[in-house]
Amino acid sequence: KHIQELESRLKTQLFQRKGSKIYLTKAGKLTYRHFKDIKQQYRSLEFELGRLNDDFSGLIRIGASSTLSQYVIPSVIAAFHRRYPNIKVDLYNGNSFEMEQKLLNNDIDIALVENESSQANLRYADFWQDKIVAVCSSQSVYGKRPHLNLSDLQEIPMVLREKGSGTLECIQKELFKQKLSLDKLNILIHLGSTESIKNFLCDFDGITLISDKSIAKELLLKTHVILNVKDLNIIRKFRVVLNQGTTLSTSQLFVDYINAYNF
Numbered sequence: 207k208h209i210q211e212l213e214s215r216l217k218t219q220l221f222q223r224k225g226s227k228i229y230l231t232k233a234g235k236l237t238y239r240h241f242k243d244i245k246q247q248y249r250s251l252e253f254e255l256g257r258l259n260d261d262f263s264g265l266i267r268i269g270a271s272s273t274l275s276q277y278v279i280p281s282v283i284a285a286f287h288r289r290y291p292n293i294k295v296d297l298y299n300g301n302s303f304e305m306e307q308k309l310l311n312n313d314i315d316i317a318l319v320e321n322e323s324s325q326a327n328l329r330y331a332d333f334w335q336d337k338i339v340a341v342c343s344s345q346s347v348y349g350k351r352p353h354l355n356l357s358d359l360q361e362i363p364m365v366l367r368e369k370g371s372g373t374l375e376c377i378q379k380e381l382f383k384q385k386l387s388l389d390k391l392n393i394l395i396h397l398g399s400t401e402s403i404k405n406f407l408c409d410f411d412g413i414t415l416i417s418d419k420s421i422a423k424e425l426l427l428k429t430h431v432i433l434n435v436k437d438l439n440i441i442r443k444f445r446v447v448l449n450q451g452t453t454l455s456t457s458q459l460f461v462d463y464i465n466a467y468n469f
Contacts, residue, residue, distance in 0.1 A: 209221065216233070216237065218231075218233040219231055219233065219234075220233055220234035220237055221234055222234075242312050246312075246454060250454050250455050250456075252264055254455060261292060262290045262292060262293055262456075262459070263292040263293060264292075264293050264294070264455075264456040265293070265294045265295075265296065265456065266293060266294070266295050266296070266315055266316065266454075266456045266457060266459075266460050267296045267298070267313070267314040267315045267316070268283075268295060268296065268297050268298070268314060268315065268316045268317075268318065268460070269297075269298040269299070269300070269304075269305035269308045269309065269313075269314040269316070269317045269318070270297060270298070270299055270305065270317070270318040270319075271299070271300070271301055271302040271305055271318065271319050271320045271321070271371070271372050272299060272300070272301060272367075272371065272373075272398075272399050272400060273320055273336070273372070273373065273400060273416075273417045273419065273420055274318045274319075274320060274444060275297060275299035275318075276299070276399075276400065276401065276420065277400075277417070277419045277420050277422075278334070278419060278444065278469075279297065279318060282463075282464055282467055283295050283297065285467065286460060286463050289463070290459070293456060293459075295460075298313075298314055301367075301368065301370040301371040301372065301398075302317075302319035302320055302321035302370070302371065302372035302375070303321070303370040303371075304370065305317040305318070305319055305447075306319065306325055306328060306447065309328060309447060309448075309449060310325070310327060310328070310449070312449070315448075315454055315456070315457045316446060316447070316448060316457050316460060316461065317446070317447040317448075318444065318445070318446055318447070319372055319444075319445050319447055320336075320372030320373065320376070320417075320442060320443075320444055320445075321371075321372035321375045321376070322372075322375060322376060322379060322442065322443075323375065327449070327450055328447050328448065328449060328450065329447065329448045329449070329450055330445045330446070330447050331445060331446050331447075331461075331465075332443040332444070332445055333444055333445065333446050333464055333465055334443075334444040334469055335441060335442060335443050335444060336417045336418055336419045336441075336442060336444065337417070337418045337439075337440060337441050337442075338373060338376055338377060338380075338415050338416065338417060338418075338440035338441075338442065339415070339416070339417075339418045339421070339432045339433075339440075340354065340413050340414070340415055340432065340433040340434075340435045340438065341404075341407065341413065341414050341415075341416055341421055341424075341430050341431070341432055341433065342407060342412065342413040342414070342430065342431060342433060343407045343408055343410070343411075343429065343430055343431075344428055344429055344430060344431050346407075346411050346412070346413070347411060348362060348411075348412070348413055348433065349431045349433070351433070352434070353433075353434040353435070353436055354433055354434065354435045354436065355435070355436050355437075356384055356386065356435065356436065356437055356438060358435075359386070359391055359392075359435070360386075360390050360391060360392060361392055362392060362412060362413055363392050363394050363410070363411070363412030363413075364391055364392055364393045364394065364412055364413055364414060364415075365393070365394060365395050365396070365397060365403050365406055365407070365410060365412060365413075365414050366388075366391075366393055366396055366397075366403075366414060366415060367396065367397065367398070367399075367400070367403070367416075368396045368397065368398045369396070372442070373400075373415070373416060373417065374388075374396075376440055376442045377415050377440065380438070380439075380440045384437065384438075394412065400416050400417065400420045403416060404416075404420070404421070404424060404430065407430060408429070413433060415440070418432070446461055446464060446465075448461070
């Protein structure tokens with residue numbers, strides 16, 4: 207009934223029906239895109255009205271890449287919630303490429319990524335950094351070596367993140383500078399999260415390359431060790447990403463907060 211009333215008011219067909227399935231028409235897709243913009247304007251209005259009374263409220267949809275969503279952002283969101291308890295935060299996670307696509311599709315308001323590449327329709331700004339380090343199980347034979355060379359990475363069995371992850375992209379770019387390619391490494395498997403890689407290492411006599419922010423707990427428990435790889439120095443920036451154009455007031459509030467946060 208709602209769909210019929212909407213189609214009658216707009217004087218156009220929004221859905222095409224084929225058997226038991228329905229699809230958006232061109233007019234339907236156009237209407238949906240504008241309705242999403244209108245919804246954002248309502249959210250911005252609610253926030254501005256709340257700010258008049260120093261009562262910040264609203265919703266922020268944040269998409270964060272795996273390393274950030276697991277090891278960096280939770281403490282920031284917790285602190286943000288204490289400061290602005292009436293602002294709801296929804297956190298989505300995936301790899302950097304997936305978060306950029308969600309932002310372009312307006313499925314999220316802010317993306318927090320760890321890759322180095324940029325898309326033309328998005329705005330990027332650095333807010334922190336980490337280091338990609340070589341890691342293995344404390345029981346691994348490779349953990350007993352005082353240091354490794356880049357050439358060793360072509361022989362030692364490795365497990366790395368999946369295609370599309372910011373971690374893998376940064377590794378690939380650094381290896382290119384060293385005149386190496388991923389194809390030259392002895393990669394046995396790609397896994398979709400850093401947590402799965404760390405668990406995999408417990409029963410795998412090989413190494414990985416992951417963020418130093420992700421290994422703090424394991425170093426404390428002495429289940430994993432960081433390896434010294436000569437001439438391997440991968441420093442990357444964590445970046446906040448917004449769509450081009452006007453930014454929601456709630457989104458800008460979070461961006462300002464994360465930029466001032468004491469990590």
